[in-house]
Amino acid sequence: MKGNVFVIGLGLIGGSVSLAIRNTHHETIITGYDVDSKNLRLAKVLGLIDNEAETIKEGAEAADLIIIGTPVVQAESIISELSQLELKQDVLITDVGSTKKGITSMAGCLVEKGYTFIGGHPMAGSHKSGAIAAKPHLFENAFYLLTPYAGTQTDKVETLKNWLRGTKANFLVVTPELHDHLTGVISHFPHIIASGLVHQARNCHSEDQLVTRLAAGGFRDITRIASSSPEMWRDILLHNKDVILELMKEWIAEMERVKHIVQEEDADEIFAYFDIAKRFRDELPVRSQGAIPAFYDLYIDVPDYPGVISEITGYLAQVNISITNIRILETREEIYAALVVSFQTEGDRKLAMECIRKHTDYETFLT
Ligand SMILES: NC(=O)C1=CN([C@@H]2O[C@H](COP(=O)(O)OP(=O)(O)OC[C@H]3O[C@@H](n4cnc5c(N)ncnc54)[C@H](O)[C@@H]3O)[C@@H](O)[C@H]2O)C=CC1
Numbered sequence: 001m002k003g004n005v006f007v008i009g010l011g012l013i014g015g016s017v018s019l020a021i022r023n024t025h026h027e028t029i030i031t032g033y034d035v036d037s038k039n040l041r042l043a044k045v046l047g048l049i050d051n052e053a054e055t056i057k058e059g060a061e062a063a064d065l066i067i068i069g070t071p072v073v074q075a076e077s078i079i080s081e082l083s084q085l086e087l088k089q090d091v092l093i094t095d096v097g098s099t100k101k102g103i104t105s106m107a108g109c110l111v112e113k114g115y116t117f118i119g120g121h122p123m124a125g126s127h128k129s130g131a132i133a134a135k136p137h138l139f140e141n142a143f144y145l146l147t148p149y150a151g152t153q154t155d156k157v158e159t160l161k162n163w164l165r166g167t168k169a170n171f172l173v174v175t176p177e178l179h180d181h182l183t184g185v186i187s188h189f190p191h192i193i194a195s196g197l198v199h200q201a202r203n204c205h206s207e208d209q210l211v212t213r214l215a216a217g218g219f220r221d222i223t224r225i226a227s228s229s230p231e232m233w234r235d236i237l238l239h240n241k242d243v244i245l246e247l248m249k250e251w252i253a254e255m256e257r258v259k260h261i262v263q264e265e266d267a268d269e270i271f272a273y274f275d276i277a278k279r280f281r282d283e284l285p286v287r288s289q290g291a292i293p294a295f296y297d298l299y300i301d302v303p304d305y306p307g308v309i310s311e312i313t314g315y316l317a318q319v320n321i322s323i324t325n326i327r328i329l330e331t332r333e334e335i336y337a338a339l340v341v342s343f344q345t346e347g348d349r350k351l352a353m354e355c356i357r358k359h360t361d362y363e364t365f366l367t
């Protein structure tokens, strides 16, 4: 497609969307704006955008597509600022925020002026931030939820999908209310629980320092999302307060039930609690990306000898496979493997597994 795209907020998400558009629509000019002038400069140097704008007005009034890539709280004031400007009448305005009800309701001021606002949420990301972390393939196979303002023509939604097709994401149109409920269940609330588990370990740590050593393996994995940006999660919780409070009520009731069956030593009910959860989890799709980043971890059962890590990384380097993380499991209780190597994509993990199998007889596992 041809035209002017304006991206406000060139962090991990705004920058990644910008790159995906740049890689697909070669005749498009992408202008960027960021309150952090160093980050804006970096976005230009890294090729995320073609031009830098000094103000929102400068970029917005020439734009055919405006993407708000800022945190959710700032997105609301930017929407208000946009509604005061003389935008092109057929401009499309979207955002990337993790919550949709508040932002879409705020966008009423744009709709009143005849502009089209379609809320957006590409559901993939990481704990990294800023232009430096942006990647064109961040959203590949991820869900990209769209929440058009009531009454938006479907051809506008199709035009937005066309602009965004380079993300290679799976688009789904939902209402802002459904969006906030679903993401509350599968993304926002799990972040509270992950942080809660870390708090519990921290409290125990003050009594017994051994807890941090024992927490190295599985505990680290299930609480990984607790290392995400505290600012971002603060804003998300404040924006999705009603849903979070409702889920918390249900969670507390469920925990009371678990407490009761443990107290009563009701073995059948305790078994059913785990069994029902296991069955539901085992049936969850594994192929597409969900809101919480996938692991792409490969477990390698290596013998314990000095130099084994460089042996493995050496084989992977020979075939140019990049590693994002490598660690040794201190306990072997759950899976019979000692080295965990993480990759950026499923493809890299598959190649790595073939490579290790070719060069060694170490067993490899996916979880
Ligand atoms: N990080 C993640 O994994 C995901 C985040 N999101 C959502 O995407 C949005 C952005 O998050 P990230 O890209 O991770 O954050 P980020 O911190 O990497 O980027 C945000 C950028 O917005 C800029 N900014 C802040 N206020 C601004 C303003 N008033 N005007 C112009 N620029 C401004 C910042 O300087 C920064 O460069 C948030 O709403 C978040 O909820 C959505 C999906 C995943």
Ligand SMILES: O=C(O)C(=O)Cc1ccc(O)cc1
Residues within 6 Å of the ligand: 097, 098, 122, 123, 124, 125, 126, 127, 187, 225, 228, 291, 292, 293
């Ligand atoms: O980095 C994390 O913790 C994630 O779970 C990724 C993520 C964060 C926010 C979203 O709205 C969607 C995905």
